[in-house]
Amino acid sequence: MRTSSLACCGALVSSLLMAGALPAYAQLKHYDSDTPSFWKHPPADWFLGDETQAQKGLAPIAQPATPADPADIENNLKKIKLPPGFKIELYASGMPEARQMAWGDDGTLFVGSFGATNVYAVKDEDGKRTVKTILKGLNMPTGVAFENGSLYVVAIDKLLRYDKAEANLDKMPEPVVVYDDMPPYTSHGWKYLADDHKGAFYIPFGPPFNIGIPPTSNAQIRRVNYTNGLAELVAEGVRNSVGGDVDPRSGDYWFTENARDWLSDDTPSDKLNHLAKFGEHFGYPYCHQGDIPDPKFAMGHKCDEFTPPAVKLGAHVAPLGMKFYTGMMFPPEYTDNILIAEHGSWNRHNVQGGRIERVITDPDGKNARQEVFADGWITGPREYWGRPDDIIQMKDGSILVSDDFAGAVYRISYSGS
Amino acid sequence: MTGLCLLAAGQAHAAGDVAAGKEKAEICTPCHGEQTVPDTANVPALAGQNNNYLQWQLIYFREGRRKNEVMSPLAQDLTDKDVRNLGAYFASLPRPPAPTKDLADASLIETGKKAIAGHGCAACHTDTFEGAGAAPAITRQHHDYLIKALTDYRENARPSTGVGAMNDAAASLTDSDIKAIAAYLETYK
Numbered sequence: 001m002r003t004s005s006l007a008c009c010g011a012l013v014s015s016l017l018m019a020g021a022l023p024a025y026a027q028l029k030h031y032d033s034d035t036p037s038f039w040k041h042p043p044a045d046w047f048l049g050d051e052t053q054a055q056k057g058l059a060p061i062a063q064p065a066t067p068a069d070p071a072d073i074e075n076n077l078k079k080i081k082l083p084p085g086f087k088i089e090l091y092a093s094g095m096p097e098a099r100q101m102a103w104g105d106d107g108t109l110f111v112g113s114f115g116a117t118n119v120y121a122v123k124d125e126d127g128k129r130t131v132k133t134i135l136k137g138l139n140m141p142t143g144v145a146f147e148n149g150s151l152y153v154v155a156i157d158k159l160l161r162y163d164k165a166e167a168n169l170d171k172m173p174e175p176v177v178v179y180d181d182m183p184p185y186t187s188h189g190w191k192y193l194a195d196d197h198k199g200a201f202y203i204p205f206g207p208p209f210n211i212g213i214p215p216t217s218n219a220q221i222r223r224v225n226y227t228n229g230l231a232e233l234v235a236e237g238v239r240n241s242v243g244g245d246v247d248p249r250s251g252d253y254w255f256t257e258n259a260r261d262w263l264s265d266d267t268p269s270d271k272l273n274h275l276a277k278f279g280e281h282f283g284y285p286y287c288h289q290g291d292i293p294d295p296k297f298a299m300g301h302k303c304d305e306f307t308p309p310a311v312k313l314g315a316h317v318a319p320l321g322m323k324f325y326t327g328m329m330f331p332p333e334y335t336d337n338i339l340i341a342e343h344g345s346w347n348r349h350n351v352q353g354g355r356i357e358r359v360i361t362d363p364d365g366k367n368a369r370q371e372v373f374a375d376g377w378i379t380g381p382r383e384y385w386g387r388p389d390d391i392i393q394m395k396d397g398s399i400l401v402s403d404d405f406a407g408a409v410y411r412i413s414y415s416g417s
Numbered sequence: 418m419t420g421l422c423l424l425a426a427g428q429a430h431a432a433g434d435v436a437a438g439k440e441k442a443e444i445c446t447p448c449h450g451e452q453t454v455p456d457t458a459n460v461p462a463l464a465g466q467n468n469n470y471l472q473w474q475l476i477y478f479r480e481g482r483r484k485n486e487v488m489s490p491l492a493q494d495l496t497d498k499d500v501r502n503l504g505a506y507f508a509s510l511p512r513p514p515a516p517t518k519d520l521a522d523a524s525l526i527e528t529g530k531k532a533i534a535g536h537g538c539a540a541c542h543t544d545t546f547e548g549a550g551a552a553p554a555i556t557r558q559h560h561d562y563l564i565k566a567l568t569d570y571r572e573n574a575r576p577s578t579g580v581g582a583m584n585d586a587a588a589s590l591t592d593s594d595i596k597a598i599a600a601y602l603e604t605y606k
Contacts, residue, residue, distance in 0.1 A: 041588035043537075047580060059541045060579050062550025065472030065504070066497040072431050115579065117482070136480075187580065 039215060042187045042208035051262045051347075058347035061382065063115070067096050067407025068386070076385045077410065079376040085331075085416040088374065091400055092129050093408040095120045099142040100192055100321060101392040101402050101409070102151070104166040109392075110134075110151055112144040114190065114404050119144060119153055121169050122409070134169050135162075140186055142242070145193040145201060145226075152226060154191040154203060157182040159224060179229040183208070183217050192321065194244040194253065200225045202234070202253050204241035211260045211285050211297060219284055221255065221275070237281035237306060238273070243321040243390070249336055250363040252276060254310070256319035256340060259288050265348045268292050270317050271309035272340065274365045280307045310365040316345035317353030321390030327397025330414045334358075339373060341388035341401060354378040354387055356401065356412075374401075374412065433468070433498075433505025441499055442506050444491065454513045458561035465512030470553040472504040473578050483575045513557045521560070521600035529601025532594045536586060546605060551578040556605040563599035571595075 051058070068076075070093045080088045097114040104110060109122040119135035135141065135153065143154035151165035153175070159182075160175035162168075183189065188206030196202060205218040214220075221235040221244075234253070244255030257271040268288035283290065283306035285297040290308025293301065313319050322340040337360050344354030354377040361368035377386045387405035394400060398413035445463065449455055454462045463471065477483035478492035479500075495503075533539070541552035548554045555563070569575040570587035577583040590598075 037589070041585050043585070046585065056540075057543070059549060059552065062469045062552075063579060065469060065476045066500055069431055069497075115576070185585075187585065 039208070040184065042185050046187045046209045047261070055262060055347065058349070060346045061351075061384065063097065063405065064407075067094050070094075070408075073386075073406055073408050076406075079379075079385070081375045082412065083373065086374075086412055086414050088401075088410050088412045091409045091411040092122045092131050093406070094131050095122075095409070096407045097404040098389075098402045098407055098409060099190075099404055100144050100390045101400060102144045102146045102193075103392065104146050104151070105149060106166050108166050108169065109400070109409070110144045110146060110165075111402060111409065112141045112153065114140060114142055117141065119151075123169075132169055134165075134172050140190045142190040143193040143203075145195055147195065147226060152178070152193060152201070154193055154201075156186055156189045156191070157184045159193075159201075159203070159226070159229075161226070178226055179224050179231060181231065188218075188240045190242065192242045192244065194246065194255070196223060196246055196253065197251075199227060202244055202246075202255070204238060204244070204255070206238075206240040206242075207284075210262065211294065213285065213297065221253075223278075232278070234278045235273075235275050235280055235282060237284045237286070239284040241273075243319065243341070245323050245338070247336070247363055248324055248326050252363070254322070254324075254338065256313075256322055257282065257284075257309075258318055259315070260285070260294070261316075261347055263288070263292075263295075264315075265350075266315050269309070269312035269315050270319050272311040272313055272319065272322075272338070272359060272368075273307070274310040276307075276364070281305070282307050282309075310361060311359055311368045311370055313340070313342070313357060313370065314352060316348040316351070317355075317357075318343035318345060319353075319357070320388075321392075321402070323391045323393060323399070325393065325399070327393050327399075329397025331416075333360075336363075339391050339399065341391050343387045343389050343404075344378060344384060350381045351378055351384070354384055356388055356391070377403075377405075431501065433501035433503070435502070435505050435509045438502035438504070438506025438509075441503055445503075448487070450513075452511065452513060454557055454559055456559075458559055459565050461558055461562050461566075462513050463507040464510035465554065466507055467548050467550065467553055468504040468508035469550045470548065470578075471507050472500050473551055475500045475503060477576055512554065515557065515606045516604055521604055525597050525600045526604055527601075528593075529597035529599070532590075532598050533601060536590075538586070541582060546602065552582075556602050558603060560596075560599040560603040563602055564595055567595045567598065568592075 073090050077088055096116040099112040099114055102110045111120040117137050118133045119141050121132045121134045123130050138155040141153045141155040145152040151162040153160045159179040161178050162172050162175050185208045187208040194202040200223045203222050203224050205220050207214040207219045222231045223234045224231045240258040241255050253275040255273050259268040259270050286301035287293055287303040287306050289312055291303050319340045320343050325334045325337050337358055340357045342353035342355050345351035356374040358373040359370045377384055379385050386403040388401050389404050390402040392400050398411055401410045448460050449463045452464055475492055478488045542548045542555055546556045567587050570583040573584055
């Protein structure tokens with residue numbers, strides 16, 4: 001599943017370049033992706049590729065080495081703007097690079113992490129919360145889920161199951177490998193687990209570069225049965241997706257997607273997609289945001305061949321974790337709305353995103369509109385104090401927001417006053 | 418535009434305390450030196466190194482993700498605050514002086530220069546290799562240290578920061594590439 005010959009495309013691009021017929025912007029970097037070693041170790045500049053002189057130096061925003069102190073977080077939370085009647089507070093801190101969250105049956109909050117290799121467990125006893133690192137040494141365990149008493153963790157190329165996890169937080173059992181037909185590279189290889197409520201997870205597979213012809217194993221979403229490890233390919237042409245949820249009204253999967261880099265500060269838009277039927281192709285690498293053919297990789301494809309986004313979320317906002325709101329605490333107009341954690345830009349001259357977006361849409365994607373729900377994590381043109389990356393609902397209808405930059409989780413509640 | 422890189426560290430965290438870091442650093446300078454590149458092979462100069470990079474390395478030593486018989490035990494008792502203070506202190510020092518004579522032969526240095534350009538190192542380490550944020554300054558280090566660092570990254574013996582950058586960057590380097598890159602960086606002025 002991992003190999004594919006790209007000789008056709010390489011040759012095509014080379015001959016076009018030799019002909020000298022392309023405009024300057026189309027004479028972009030070409031990767032020799034015809035070798036197995038490329039797919040094992042993507043090129044060092046996999047996240048670059050074709051930046052212009054004006055974009056040079058827009059390196060990834062450096063992650064702080066230590067999680068933020070609770071006192072600093074409390075202070076910074078005063079900067080967050082919310083609609084009237086809503087409140088944000090610190091829920092738990094001291095979790096380096098906190099990513100996706102999942103609830104255990106007995107009220108344990110499990111939290112994955114990005115580069116920290118850890119999975120955390122937050123216990124709440126009468127309002128007093130303790131954070132425990134329950135797993136260490138995993139390879140980017142960004143995605144977590146909890147089903148039938150077991151904790152599931154996805155770590156790049158392995159879906160792991162830890163049975164009776166909640167009763168064994170001090171000494172987690174050896175994991176069972178549920179599914180491992182996944183490529184081993186880490187570049188865009190970090191993942192998210194979205195429960196389809198029918199015994200499977202939707203799992204995204206990002207390509208190991210900014211833009212290129214993906215091999216058969218990636219730029220797609222698979223639906224993986226977590227009991228028997230069997231997988232189906234349900235969506236193609238998907239770049240880097242790290243968030244999604246099933247619409248409680250229709251059962252359809254909706255997911256966020258980070259668009260290609262280095263076209264410009266304002267294009268293309270990142271996306272919210274609606275998978276109305278299995279097998280849809282969302283355009284990557286041929287077409288971006290539903291209406292911009294790729295300057296190099298369109299190769300004659302037209303955008304109308306592909307499924308357009310349900311909502312254009314904006315360029316470089318980096319939408320990650322998302323949830324449909326089904327609680328009773330927020331005002332009734334929030335029911336079935338989508339709340340999206342936007343991690344924010346890394347290579348835009350003035351970063352944007354770094355907030356929580358609210359999308360109101362019909363189940364079929366009609367009448368979709370968006371507005372900012374929570375804002376205030378950006379502190380300068382290229383500075384953050386925190387970066388939201390996932391959302392989960394609490395039993396009482398409030399929501400939790402994880403932040404990998406500050407290493408913390410926040411709670412947003414509504415009282416109406 | 419390279420200046421933008423310099424903004425790239427985590428600002429809104431409490432800044433480290435330079436004076437407290439200096440006190441804590443007394444145990445470091447016998448090996449790492451204060452203002453010069455250490456003569457001891459495999460020991461990096463820390464003066465003027467990027468704060469965020471320094472903090473990450475201390476965290477890696479403390480968490481057992483980067484291993485060294487001297488550094489691993491020393492890092493065990495560091496608090497997050499100590500780590501921030503030590504990063505702030507070493508970052509506040511001037512960088513060691515540029516080398517005054519060429520230490521390697523010219524053709525090796527030229528080979529290293531080409532290898533560096535071919536691997537896109539400047540994208541994170543900047544055109545002058547001063548680095549930014551988690552990407553360290555990579556000039557003014559002993560070539561033995563540079564060789565060890567690149568080899569360790571290649572062998573996954575020390576972790577990358579962020580998006581897997583250095584382990585992937587070094588994966589395709591040959592021993593002779595690494596030797597040439599080290600010669601180029603050590604003598605870079």
